[in-house]
Amino acid sequence: MxxxxxxxxxxxxxxxxxxxxxxxxxxxxxxxxxxxxEAFDMLPTLFTCILGMILGINLFLESNILGYFLDAINPVLKSFQIPAEIIPMAIMRPISGGSTLALLNNLFETYGPDSYIGRIGSVIQGSTETTFYVLTLYFGSVGIKKIRHALWVGLLVDLIGIISGIVIVGLFFN
Amino acid sequence: MVKKLMVNKIWGFFIIVGITVCVITGNLDKVNYEILNSTKVSLELIIKIFPVVALWLGIMNIAKVAGLLDLLANAISPFLRKLFPEIPKGHESLGFIASNIVINMFGLGSAATPFGLKAMQSLQKLNQKKDTASRSMITFLIINTSGVTLIPTTVISMRMMYESAHPTEIVGACIVATSISMICAVLIDYFVARRKVK
Structure with missing residues (x-):
C-alpha cells in the first residue's frame, strides 16, 4: 500500500x-x-567534486582501516549489546550511499530482513542520509570551500539517528 | 583559514591513509586499480545523475513559472522563516527549500536533489562571502542530511526483494528515528549558529 x-x-x-x-x-x-x-551550468563543478570524493573514499576503503577499527572496538560494543555486524554500515552510511546499500544487502542475505540485525539495518538505511555526499554535492555546486560547522553537526546528527534507530528497534520489536 | 582546511583535511586523510596502508600491506595492485577506477565510477555516477537533474530542472522550471513554488513556499513559510531567519520574505530560495523537503519526505531522494542544488544556488546569491557557507546554507544542509523521510522507498523495496514477511513494518521506527534526529539537528544548528554570531 x-x-x-x-x-x-x-x-x-x-x-x-x-x-x-x-x-x-x-x-x-x-x-x-x-x-x-541549466543542468549544464552545474556540470563542471558537479563532476569534479564527485570525482575527488570517490577517489578519496575508495582509496580509504581499500586500505581496510575500517576492519582493523572494528576489531579494536568490538569489546565496547558487546558491553552495550550493539551487534558488531551493523557497525560497518553505520560508519559507511554518512560516507557512501552505494556501499551502504551493498552492506545492507549483505546483512539481509546473511540474517534475513526480519531479524534483529536486519531491522536495525533497515531503520539506519531509512532514517539517515549520505551526509558526505550531500555536503560535497550541494556545497560543491556553488563553489563553497569553507563549510564551517556543517560537517560535524551533520555527522553528529547521523550518529544520533543511528543510536535512536538501534534503541527504537529494541523497543518496537522486543 | 583554519575552517577552510576542514574538507582538505578529510580528503587528504582519506588519500594519504588509503595509499600508505595499501603500500605497507602490499596491496599495490589494488591501489593502482582504485586510482584509475575512481574516474570510471564517478563518470558512471554523473551519467546516472545528470539526466535526472536536467529532467527535474526542466519540470521544476514549469512549476516555478506557473507560480507553484511560490504557493508551496507560502504554505510552509511560517515554519521555514523561523528556521531561516536570514532569508528575506518571499525570496525564491524558500520555494526550492520547501520543494526539496517535501519531496525528500516521500523518499524520492534523487528527485529532491535538483531542488536542493537550485536552493543552494539561490542561497549563494544572498551569501556575502562566496567561498564560505552562510548560516542558511548550513541549516538547509543539516536538515537535509538528518533525513526527513516518511516513506523510505529504497529499504521497503529491498526488504520485499528478500521476501520479508512485513516489508513496511520498519516505517514507524524510521519515522520516529528521523524525527528525533531532525529535532536534534534543528536544535544543535540553532545553538551553534547563535554562539558563532556572538
Missing part, C-alpha cells in the same frame, strides 16, 4: 505540474527546455 502510494508520487507530481502549467497558460515546453539547460 505504502509502496503503491510512493510509486504514485512521482508520476502524479509530473502530471500535476504540467497540468497546472497548462492551466496557467505557461509556454510549458520551452520553459521545460530552458530549465533543463
Amino acid at each position: 505504502i509502496t503503491y502510494i510512493s510509486s504514485l508520487m512521482l508520476p502524479c507530481l509530473v502530471l500535476f505540474i504540467v497540468a497546472y502549467g497548462l492551466y496557467k497558460k505557461v509556454d510549458i515546453y520551452n520553459v521545460f527546455v530552458d530549465g533543463a539547460k
Whole structure:
C-alpha cells in the first residue's frame, strides 16, 4: 500500500505540474527546455567534486582501516549489546550511499530482513542520509570551500539517528 | 583559514591513509586499480545523475513559472522563516527549500536533489562571502542530511526483494528515528549558529 502510494508520487507530481502549467497558460515546453539547460551550468563543478570524493573514499576503503577499527572496538560494543555486524554500515552510511546499500544487502542475505540485525539495518538505511555526499554535492555546486560547522553537526546528527534507530528497534520489536 | 582546511583535511586523510596502508600491506595492485577506477565510477555516477537533474530542472522550471513554488513556499513559510531567519520574505530560495523537503519526505531522494542544488544556488546569491557557507546554507544542509523521510522507498523495496514477511513494518521506527534526529539537528544548528554570531 505504502509502496503503491510512493510509486504514485512521482508520476502524479509530473502530471500535476504540467497540468497546472497548462492551466496557467505557461509556454510549458520551452520553459521545460530552458530549465533543463541549466543542468549544464552545474556540470563542471558537479563532476569534479564527485570525482575527488570517490577517489578519496575508495582509496580509504581499500586500505581496510575500517576492519582493523572494528576489531579494536568490538569489546565496547558487546558491553552495550550493539551487534558488531551493523557497525560497518553505520560508519559507511554518512560516507557512501552505494556501499551502504551493498552492506545492507549483505546483512539481509546473511540474517534475513526480519531479524534483529536486519531491522536495525533497515531503520539506519531509512532514517539517515549520505551526509558526505550531500555536503560535497550541494556545497560543491556553488563553489563553497569553507563549510564551517556543517560537517560535524551533520555527522553528529547521523550518529544520533543511528543510536535512536538501534534503541527504537529494541523497543518496537522486543 | 583554519575552517577552510576542514574538507582538505578529510580528503587528504582519506588519500594519504588509503595509499600508505595499501603500500605497507602490499596491496599495490589494488591501489593502482582504485586510482584509475575512481574516474570510471564517478563518470558512471554523473551519467546516472545528470539526466535526472536536467529532467527535474526542466519540470521544476514549469512549476516555478506557473507560480507553484511560490504557493508551496507560502504554505510552509511560517515554519521555514523561523528556521531561516536570514532569508528575506518571499525570496525564491524558500520555494526550492520547501520543494526539496517535501519531496525528500516521500523518499524520492534523487528527485529532491535538483531542488536542493537550485536552493543552494539561490542561497549563494544572498551569501556575502562566496567561498564560505552562510548560516542558511548550513541549516538547509543539516536538515537535509538528518533525513526527513516518511516513506523510505529504497529499504521497503529491498526488504520485499528478500521476501520479508512485513516489508513496511520498519516505517514507524524510521519515522520516529528521523524525527528525533531532525529535532536534534534543528536544535544543535540553532545553538551553534547563535554562539558563532556572538
